[in-house]
Amino acid sequence: MNAQALTCSTCQDGDPCAPCELANPDDAADTVSSRRRVRRGEALFREGDPCLDFLAVRSGMFKTVITGPDGHEHVTGFQLAGDVLGLDGLAQERHASRAIALEDSEVVVLPLHGAGRRDPGQLGRLLPRLIGRELVRKQKLNLLLASMNAQQRLASFLLNLSRRLQVRGYSPAEFHLRMSRADIGSYLGLQLETVSRTFSSLQRRGLIAVQTRHVVLRDRAALLRMFDEIPSG
Amino acid sequence: MNAQALTCSTCQDGDPCAPCELANPDDAADTVSSRRRVRRGEALFREGDPCLDFLAVRSGMFKTVITGPDGHEHVTGFQLAGDVLGLDGLAQERHASRAIALEDSEVVVLPLHGAGRRDPGQLGRLLPRLIGRELVRKQKLNLLLASMNAQQRLASFLLNLSRRLQVRGYSPAEFHLRMSRADIGSYLGLQLETVSRTFSSLQRRGLIAVQTRHVVLRDRAALLRMFDEIPSG
DNA sequence: CGTATGGTTGACGATAATCAAACGTCGTGG
DNA sequence: CCACGACGTTTGATTATCGTCAACCATACG
Incomplete structure (x- = not known):
């Protein structure tokens, strides 16, 4: 609760x-x-x-x-x-x-x-x-690996990275990914193709902008809302 | 390697x-x-x-x-x-x-x-x-949650429990599960139905015997072999 | 005896994995 | 400087695994 x-x-x-x-x-x-x-x-x-x-x-x-x-x-x-x-x-x-x-x-x-x-x-x-x-x-x-779908996992990853960069004085909204799609996939329990597709999907929905390793978080609120799903229980 | x-x-x-x-x-x-x-x-x-x-x-x-x-x-x-x-x-x-x-x-x-x-x-x-x-x-x-399938996850779980019971002086081959299918599923990142099905599947293959919460490990070697899969890379 | 909880099984569908092709970028060497 | 190759990324088509919904059983308990 x-x-x-x-x-x-x-x-x-x-x-x-x-x-x-x-x-x-x-x-x-x-x-x-x-x-x-x-x-x-x-x-x-x-x-x-x-x-x-x-x-x-x-x-x-x-x-x-x-x-x-x-x-x-x-x-x-x-x-x-x-x-x-x-x-x-x-x-x-x-x-x-x-x-x-x-x-x-x-x-x-x-x-x-x-x-x-x-x-x-x-x-x-x-x-x-x-x-x-x-x-x-x-x-x-x-918890993430056990119960979230691809979109939630990637959103979680981006929000996490964003916050950590912010704490260090960098922009929380725009940053450069230092790791490959394969690395992200391994970390999140997804195939690299799925990571790529999910990036594209989030971009189509207007939540982020991506160009290879450059990321802009466009709608942080919407990214956060992805975790409000109805509990399955 | x-x-x-x-x-x-x-x-x-x-x-x-x-x-x-x-x-x-x-x-x-x-x-x-x-x-x-x-x-x-x-x-x-x-x-x-x-x-x-x-x-x-x-x-x-x-x-x-x-x-x-x-x-x-x-x-x-x-x-x-x-x-x-x-x-x-x-x-x-x-x-x-x-x-x-x-x-x-x-x-x-x-x-x-x-x-x-x-x-x-x-x-x-x-x-x-x-x-x-x-x-x-x-x-x-x-690692388990990120890269193993249902059978590997359950096998891993059972082998782990087996070893821990053995260390404590209990039989490593036959034991009683104290947790529900839902608990196991939550832990392993699976739905309870999938846990149940996977139990049944391992039983059909002769690797274990299950009756609700009573488990017998019949073929430990085969259970271990489930992790020898060819690396996908 | 009836209800509640937990477990099994089936049918179906959705999500992500797999296989495959094409493209872009970067670094190296001709 | 350009060409080539290696690597990483994107996208498409197809498949497989697992999740969802649902019905049915077993057991425990009041």
Whole structure:
């Protein structure tokens, strides 16, 4: 009944909520151990790599990918500047996913066991909260994958991206997609052709304007209304 | 290419992996603050409830549920004895989901800020690992929801449940489902009719035997082989 | 005994997957 | 500079899977 219960202050719509994790990645760690540049297409880490620290995106954008039992690849998320990467590595102290830069990017390495356990620092205190958010987000993505149609999924994706860009000071109405249709499809559980068709459909209906990777959100209200459907129960 | 990279030692198949979290919930906390009994159908906590501690199942079984933007409910997981509940509440110090007992159950309350921050105790040191696992599990569920068909989803579900029961000393080949077809469907992103049909189909093929909620896994190898499909790429 | 809840099965239709072709863009090398 | 090839995108035609609607059964419970 109470749909609001699940939405945080910046998240009134029905999509996986991912606001800026760390306002300024540099501030988060007491000691920024190091930085690293990653070129477009390169992997920041891979499945099985030891995970002794984790990473915050300073600039650029990443996708995280896991490999299914049949060898098929699946995109589990997209990370913008300020987002934290590699939290799933906490389970085994080995990364469970692969992170690939979608453009030339820079990351900050945040040591997990930094200054010892006595003072976990800002970061240590933040950690449960960060992971909690990640968990909530994945849960919402589960909901999306389990119960939404193609249009709702794509609308959700665009609104989510829009909000995250807005938080970072970019235009929420007009932006450039850094990922391919195949990446979006993998993330949303759709084939790339379906993603393309759904883009076209939303454009015909006047809700957005698309030209390959350039997107304009024309009717945000209508996009939000796509989640008001009558409950099937 | 390397599908093994994602599977832990007790998890060779392609399903969301959820082994026993805490061998003995009583041991985990330095001080078990309290216990609580919950009757079948009752909620242990609800969305928005303050989340100051979290909970481990001592006996029985739970389902966790979130509510979508359209008011539609979605099952996010099932928790057996030893599993931890309420980790998604760490994000906001308020629960993001609702936990409902599928049978008369008992839980242990584990204080988050127990004996102060100086010594977080076993539990404190375990926490990142626990949440990490949860994250990995949700990620695998995402993969399932995004890329598997009905038969694979149900097979995955049954194999997962089987392994978790085995770890707890029950028969991995024959068990009783505590949740309804609707619950399974919600969890797997299928309609309850499809769940029912898929059960029947697996039975016709000789892979399982089902009678309402009683399940026998007849051909585990064949169930596992369902994930060897040729990658579509 | 009757009602309610949950499960099975059938018929049908809709949505998205698949297969296929054509087009645009970008980067490289002739 | 232009030509070529690789890659990504769009669109069409067709198919398959799953969702929807509906009827019917089984079991549990008051």
